Amino acid sequence: xxxxxxxxxxxxxxxxxxxxxxxxxxxMKTFNDVVEDLVSxxxxxxxxxxxELQRLILQAKSTEEFEQVLDTFKNGILERIRR
Numbered sequence: 001x002x003x004x005x006x007x008x009x010x011x012x013x014x015x016x017x018x019x020x021x022x023x024x025x026x027x028m029k030t031f032n033d034v035v036e037d038l039v040s041x042x043x044x045x046x047x048x049x050x051x052e053l054q055r056l057i058l059q060a061k062s063t064e065e066f067e068q069v070l071d072t073f074k075n076g077i078l079e080r081i082r083r
Contacts (some may be wrong), residue, residue, distance in 0.1 A: 039072075078081045 006014070014034055021029045021037060 004056060005050075006052055009048050013049055015045060 014031055017038070018029060018031060018034050021034055
């Protein structure tokens with residue numbers, strides 16, 4: 001598992017989404033659950049989160065991890081198509 005550095009604003013927004021997810025499910029969740037939930041469904045992201053994710057993806061392009069990130073997104077898209 002990797003650690004990502006995000007701005008305070010993005011952290012607050014992810015925390016709000018985490019609270020909503022916990023309320024909806026009635027069980028404890030993690031930030032990882034929030035990210036998986038966002039990836040698994042189509043959502044309109046606030047511009048700040050979109051910009052932060054875009055920056056992180058572009059940053060990952062310069063590392064070996066980009067292939068892993070790309071594979072994760074491809075698998076998520078293929079899974080949605082199969083449903």
